[in-house]
Amino acid sequence: MATRPKGKPIMPLAELTGKTTPNGFQWGATLFDFFFVYRIPCVNAITTMTGSKLLKVMESIGESGYAKAKAEVEWAAAEQDPKVVPVANTQELIEAYDLRVKLGIFNSYSMIDSIRESALKITEYQVHNEHPAEESSDKDGERDEDMEKEDEDEEKHRVKEDATEGPAPHAEEDGADDVSDSMDVDSQRSVIREPSMHEDEETLEEEPIMPIPPPPEIPVTSPFHPSHYPSPWPFIPFTVPRVPMLLQERIPLHLLPRTLYVHDPFNLLSVRRWKIVDTSWLSRPDIVRTYTLSFSPAMQEKVDKATKDAEEMEEFxxxxxxxxxxxxxxxxxxxxxxxxxxxxxxxxxxxTKVEEGHLYISPVAKVGEGNHSVVYKTEWELPRDLLTExxxxxxxxxxxxxxxxxxxxxxxxxxxxxxxxxxxxxxxxxxxxxxxxxxxxxxxxxxxxxxxxxxxxxxxxxxxxxxxxxxxxxxxxxxxxxxxxxxxxxxxxxxxxxxxxxxxxxxxxxxxxxxxxxxxxxxxxxxxxxxxINPKLAYQNPYNNLCSHRTVTNVCPVPRTTRFTVAAKLSIEHDKHLAREAENYQNFPEHFFQHWSGYNLVPPIRNPVPVHALVPQFFGYYTPVLEHENQEKVKDEEKGDEDEEDTDEEEEASVQKPYLSPILLLEHCGNPIDPDTVSDDEQEECRSLLLRFHAAGWLHESVAARNILVQKCPPTEFPATWLTTEAERSPSFRLIDFGRSRKYTKSEERMMEETAALKLFRVDYGACL
Structure with a gap:
């Protein structure tokens, strides 16, 4: 039996931490940078430790020249430092989408009637003229008949939806990705049109006739002006399959749109259970509500300073x-x-600042509903220059x-x-x-x-x-x-x-x-x-003119804006959870939103875990702006109260402005996990999220499976990678729902949450020791 070396014990000294990430946990670049160590000689207790920390320990006790560990010492000395891993390049994703538009495959979803009708005629011609039956074998004929029947069913569904069907699953997601509790998109639409499946007809309210506010005046200089949309843009919201792409890139807070125009033809901002029969976008006139970006006072000061610094740097x-x-x-x-x-x-x-953005919301993209809030997948339109160069x-x-x-x-x-x-x-x-x-x-x-x-x-x-x-x-x-x-x-x-x-x-x-x-x-x-020498050189933008070398692979012209998929969280009236959650997002440390290379050791978990972002990206908290008409009504009402004290209650209610929910915009991060189906490695990664959250001084206060989301692949991978087989995928996880979260002072509170996480995954506490 081999004898263990009787060297000095490895003490838990703070100065010998090795390499760490900003969250304070030990870090290793690869799985080969972690070792099982006997901290105290002749004591049968094993500790997991990183190579960089072991190297520092060996140097401190004079054992870095230990011959039997020469290879490990050289490996640890050559280890890379931790670094932030960027998400899949947003500009490349935008250009790939533009190229698909150039091919004309989205023309049937154009807002321009002539282009949409022409594309639908071409589709019908192709469906009825492909694979003539007389040129096929009997077996092929049967298969073609089945395909034609599927195409006819799909065409009937499109006609039923007035050529504006709901969003198909993204290339990055399965059909079950868009709703909570494992409902797919089609069943989601059925819930809206046939509420008897999940709720009584009596619980749905008849949608009242609401006044339509005048549309906002968009100046020609704005990238959102209609003159900046070349054909076949723009497209009907919530119709183009597998687009728009997910927005996963971090946007600095000072670059979030100051004003948000929300296109809400279905009055979803009131967060009421309306009885909606036709969910097609073109079935209703567009209703545009004006919202403004809202920060806490402390964060507003930081944002103003960041804007000023950015302006000075751009001038420099x-x-x-x-x-x-x-x-x-x-x-x-x-x-x-x-x-x-x-x-x-x-x-x-x-x-250095973004004046406006546009948000489109529809009942066909409802993700889930809780006691205090409802979440939708929305289409967020932003200036192209914000995320491209x-x-x-x-x-x-x-x-x-x-x-x-x-x-x-x-x-x-x-x-x-x-x-x-x-x-x-x-x-x-x-x-x-x-x-x-x-x-x-x-x-x-x-x-x-x-x-x-x-x-x-x-x-x-x-x-x-x-x-x-x-x-x-x-x-x-x-x-x-x-x-x-x-x-x-x-x-x-x-x-x-x-x-x-x-x-x-x-x-x-x-x-x-x-x-x-x-x-x-x-x-x-x-x-x-x-x-x-001074040759004639110039930068190029795809919404202006591109040279002949780039028009082969790039589309020109394109709009000065582009759309993304984000999650919009709304709250019921008089509820304060959403405002608290928005403030918490503003107070979270930066490393909560960052994807880091390598792995962390997060005690008491003994195995290394990936260091993905802990929470979804925060894209702003927006509050409604009181329309001019409502302001005048309030003034008239106050004046009427002075002149006529016995005003009828019904008249007061008729001039009362409708409730409009504030909006919390977040990155869409997938579906809630199923604790019974996750692997051992995945449940350790899920638990590490809560441990990292606690290590930063935060208490979640709502530990549940519904508040841990899973994506098929990390956002750092391109969508093409998401199409690989299940065995090759490496899912990523996030914590959500921070309306009750707070800073904690007593370790007992933290221990109670960690115990709840163990119960969630049916893990005994002794297994972590």
Whole structure:
């Protein structure tokens, strides 16, 4: 029997934590970074520990050179740091959807009557002319008849719904995904049209005739103006199968729409059980309610500061000229070619605030209903610029550079530039001229750029890049590496003006090429002058014009907006849970919303668990704005009370404004779990959510299976991955429903919730020890 080493015990010292995520738990990059350890020699007690922590322990006690653990020590030393994993690229998903629109497969759902009717005629022609029966075998004929019957049934259903059927399941979801307690979408519609299945006919109220407020005035400058929707956009809400896509990307709070126009033709915002017979969107006139974004006072101050900081940063970026200095290839160096510099177009200012968004709500997309609230899957329309970035065609840039250099050579200016730099076919021809002197020669180089496309240039950032570098990659690297913040901080420090307004960043280096044998040149091949050329370059947006290189794979034009699927939670009248839940979302730490790489050790769970987001993304809490008509009615009512004290109660009720629920917008995160069907690994991940919630100082106060949602795949995976087999899927889980949640002070309260979670999954407490 092997003997255990009799070393020093591993004490739980705070300074020897190893790598952790912001939630404070131990972290490992892979499952191979976790080890079973005897903390105390000769004591039969095993502890799970991360490799990074073990490495620190071994270094502290002088055992890092232990020969038998050499491979493990090297592995731990090379382990990556924890990092935030972004969700599936939203811009790529938008462009994929645009491409499907370009193919015309959604034309039958267009709001434009002529396009919709034409598409429906084409569909009918294809259905009746595909696979003639006389050309098929008997077996194939039977199959085709079944298919035709299915198509006819589907067509009848479409006619019944007035060509506006409810949303088909998303590509990421099964048909059972859209409602609570395992109801599918079709049965959901049946519940609405035939309430006797789940509730008595008497419990449904006859929908009253409500005044329709005037539609909001949308200025032409708004991306939501009708003139910005090219054909076949816009589409009828809740009709296009498997779209719009889920919005899973985190939106900074200062970029949430300040005003929300809610399209509610079915009066669902009143949160009453209306008797609705026809749920097709076009069966009713559109009713648009105006809502405003609401924050707690403390969060409003943070949002205002974030908006101000964003405006200052965008102004700083727009007044900074980015210059690409291309490194030369070995052949270019050997041919004594100069170094080329190209200034990029002015930085495209990003949004610092969003004035408006539009929300569409329908009874066909009801998700679930509780004692205090009701949840719908809704379509949220946002400015496209909020979640996309401008395009930059690399091919256009290369062609423009070649054209500019050709013009310089034909005009003779190229030769003058080379002579001014004392540079010839074999390198330096005489003592080199200083680069600053060359740049000041108006006959050689263009004068310094003080203004470019309307932007006043105050500073420059020169980026040394490889010849095949895409400009967009540089801009992304700036954001990821916080280059803008560092440059701005440097400029604010006490440094010389020239140094503060210039920065050089190297993304690549030139190859060192020795002088060829027998060369008489005294200058190294790398000592070449810099020549700045100014080709015509421009960023591109798909809602304007794209170049011919991009129109092959991208759609142009497209609307200046795009739609997403989000969950909208409404509350009954006089209920305060929704407002408390919205405030809790604003107080949650940032890591609650982040997906992290690797795994956490979350005691008392002994196995590593993934570190997905803990809660859904928060997209704002919106409260209704009192319409002008209601304001006038309230004033008239107050005046009438002064003049006539015996006003009839029915008249007072008739002028009373209808109740409109506030709206909590959240990420749609799937369906409630079934504790009886989850695997051991999945139930440990579900329990880890509550333990992470507790570790941050929060008490949930409503631990139940309905408040833990599951998605087939993590949001960090693209929807195509969600179509894999069940065995290959890796589901993700979230906690929801925080209307009762609060900070706790007594550990007993936390222990009671953790015990409730164990009972939920039928796990004995002893199994966790």
């Amino acid at each position: 970026k727009a007044r900074t000229l980015i210059i690409l200095r291309y490194t030369r290839t070995r052949q270019q160096i050997e041919n004594y070619e100069p170094i080329i510099e190209v200034p990029l177009p002015p930085y495209q200012r990003r949004l 401008p395009h930059f065609c690399k091919t256009c840039m290369k062609e423009s550079m070649k054209e500019e250099m050709k013009k310089l050579r034909e005009s003779g200016r190229w030769d003058r530039m080379m002579r001014a730099a004392c540079w010839g076919p074999k390198g330096l021809t005489q003592h080199p001229t200083a680069q600053t002197v060359i740049d000041a020669m108006e006959d050689v180089n263009d004068p310094p750029i003080l203004e470019k496309d309307g932007e006043i240039i105050e500073r420059e950032i020169t980026c040394v890049v490889a010849p095949d570098t895409h400009p967009i990659e540089i801009l992304r690297a700036f954001e990821k590496g916080k280059v803008w913040e560092l440059f701005k901080k440097k400029r604010n420090q006490n440094s010389p003006a020239n140094a503060a307004n210039q920065m050089i960043i190297s993304f690549a280096e030139e190859e060192e090429v020795p002088l060829p044998k027998g060369s008489t040149s005294s200058s190294p091949l790398s000592a070449a002058p810099r020549v700045r």
